[in-house]
Amino acid sequence: MIRLKLQTLIGSGGSADVFRLAGGRVLKLYREGLDPGVIAREHDGVRHAVDQGLHVARAFGTRDHGDRSGIVFEELVGKPLLRLPVLRPFRTRALLRRFADYQARIHLCGAAGLPHHQHDIIHVRIEQAEVGEQLRTAALERLHAIPRGDRFCHGDYHPGNVILTRAGIAAIDWSNASAGDPAGDVARTELLFRYAGYGPSLRNVPPLRHIRAMTADFYLRQYRESTGLSDAAIDAWRLPMAVASLVPGSRVHRPTLIAALERQGFSV
Incomplete structure (x- = not known):
């Protein structure tokens, strides 16, 4: 698997950091030890929101970076x-x-x-x-x-x-x-x-x-x-x-x- 190139840290919260990627996308990288169920719930929630026609950042799948798991999203401007x-x-x-x-x-x-x-x-x-x-x-x-x-x-x-x-x-x-x-x-x-x-x-x-x-x-x-x-x-x-x-x-x-x-x- 090709390693993602993280360009800029653009956001940080209690459970994750968000990094800008190339091509108008971002990686939401969750902290080590976070319950994998939380990540799955976000991925499911975003996909459901898109299916319902809500304006949200689309998810392009889950990716790991080092020992951390994340989701690749469309970057909202x-x-x-x-x-x-x-x-x-x-x-x-x-x-x-x-x-x-x-x-x-x-x-x-x-x-x-x-x-x-x-x-x-x-x-x-x-x-x-x-x-x-x-x-x-x-x-x-x-x-x-x-x-x-x-x-x-x-x-x-x-x-x-x-x-x-x-x-x-x-x-x-x-x-x-x-x-x-x-x-x-x-x-x-x-x-x-x-x-x-x-x-x-x-x-x-x-x-x-x-x-x-x-x-x-x-x-x-x-x-x-x-x-x-x-x-x-x-x-x-x-x-x-x-x-x-x-x-x-x-x-x-x-x-x-x-x-x-x-x-x-x-x-x-």
Whole structure:
């Protein structure tokens, strides 16, 4: 097998690095020791997204590089939505509408043929969460009281996983893609808006936390207006998703999320 020539590191996250290749392609190279099932889930998710007509980076197959495994993707040219222009509220709202509408488009797709299910993924994470047994049991009971859905779900949809290209919005990182309930996908996105990526500024400047909360509220309102999804359906998922986010290595800010759970009467 010909060894791939990695040109430039263009992105890095908790589970993988992304390198530019020749010919308008990139290699997403996963870290050693990552569960191979995660890689298979992303490959399956991207292929399903393409089959459903969604705008995504097409996958060209899996490749190994040294001791690491990866997937070769089409390179998307555009800008990430990670840094929403919070000081330009009208621009922010327009982007959030497009962000919510793309997620709603994902949820219109069926998930027939996908071997992975949202309930199973969240169940495993709740079992792995660093919480007390009483809270774990409560989260599992609520999870399994929700019917297993059959819609296509991204599983980790947030502005850091969305690229704005000339052809429109495109989602990346489909490693959590599954068949499931759109309300669970929305609850996960809301949670990330409120509690993920807490740096010193968010911890020390209360107005910035207020802006984050307003952003989450606007996103939810836009999604619900465009789909008719009830807040009760989303609320059923909030505890399972919160507990599932308290796993080791989570990018969710644990103290802030725990404080929110305790205000609701839960003991972590």
